Amino acid sequence: MKKWEYQNQQWTQLPPHLRHLPLISQNPSLFERAIEWIWAYFLKRLFFRFYIKLDVKGSFREIYEKHPKLIIISNHSSHLDAISIAAAIPLRYWHRQYSAAAKDYFFSNPWISYFSKHCIRAIPIDRKGRNGEAIRLCMRMLTDLKEIWMILFPEGTRTPDGYIHTFKRGVSVFAQKSDTPILFLYLENANNLWPKGQGFAKRGKLTVHIGPVQPPAEIDEVFKNYKNWVDTIEPNRFKV
Numbered sequence: 054m055k056k057w058e059y060q061n062q063q064w065t066q067l068p069p070h071l072r073h074l075p076l077i078s079q080n081p082s083l084f085e086r087a088i089e090w091i092w093a094y095f096l097k098r099l100f101f102r103f104y105i106k107l108d109v110k111g112s113f114r115e116i117y118e119k120h121p122k123l124i125i126i127s128n129h130s131s132h133l134d135a136i137s138i139a140a141a142i143p144l145r146y147w148h149r150q151y152s153a154a155a156k157d158y159f160f161s162n163p164w165i166s167y168f169s170k171h172c173i174r175a176i177p178i179d180r181k182g183r184n185g186e187a188i189r190l191c192m193r194m195l196t197d198l199k200e201i202w203m204i205l206f207p208e209g210t211r212t213p214d215g216y217i218h219t220f221k222r223g224v225s226v227f228a229q230k231s232d233t234p235i236l237f238l239y240l241e242n243a244n245n246l247w248p249k250g251q252g253f254a255k256r257g258k259l260t261v262h263i264g265p266v267q268p269p270a271e272i273d274e275v276f277k278n279y280k281n282w283v284d285t286i287e288p289n290r291f292k293v
Contacts, residue, residue: 085171092172093144101140104256105133111140111263117146120266121200125150125236126226126279128217128290129206131243131252132161135173137240138204141261151194152204156187170273176203180210188223189224195231202236203227207275215244216292217283220276235245235275237264239283262286 101107116123127134135152142150154160156177159169169175178187193205194201205227228235239262249253264282268273280291
């Protein structure tokens with residue numbers, strides 16, 4: 054991974070909620086690494102084995118060698134989405150994965166903020182802001198980092214009805230401007246386990262389907278290809 058000379062970068066002026074990202078935090082402490090390993094053990098060996106059974110269809114290992122830089126997109130229906138994707142990715146690849154997360158939820162207090170920074174490697178997205186600081190940072194990361202898997206949810210927010218809604222164009226903008234391919238994922242049954250408005254997840258099975266890699270393209274093409282792929286797994290999941 055590129056070593057950052059951040060003393061000479063404009064990102065030294067980033068607000069506090071963004072300062073955990075690789076442009077600033079170049080070398081995690083042993084304590085921070087220990088927190089990550091403890092979280093990984095809980096996620097992979099306990100929560101997604103004994104409470105929710107996680108089934109992964111496909112292999113990230115086959116993708117790793119060909120695509121060190123990816124935008125990973127998925128349907129978004131539950132607070133399980135980001136952590137289930139992280140649990141599906143082998144731990145040896147965790148150093149490259151980051152997840153876009155709503156700042157008003159995942160950075161709402163110091164405890165949740167610490168979890169978001171060190172456990173799901175969150176990029177805080179201000180859904181109400183208009184200054185574009187997180188968008189510029191995402192673009193900078195995709196442009197300058199040689200190894201990064203950036204997890205984005207192109208619907209923009211969790212679905213209110215369980216159906217997959219039309220994608221917002223930001224995914225295509227990132228992909229085309231940074232020349233980054235897009236990996237399709239589909240999370241099956243996440244909405245039934247923890248739908249929007251429910252206090253916590255219930256027990257059950259969640260399947261992560263790993264799909265094809267899409268070259269950078271306009272959002273209409275990305276959405277059409279994603280829909281065609283998901284329809285082969287679970288038809289009638291889209292509301293357009």
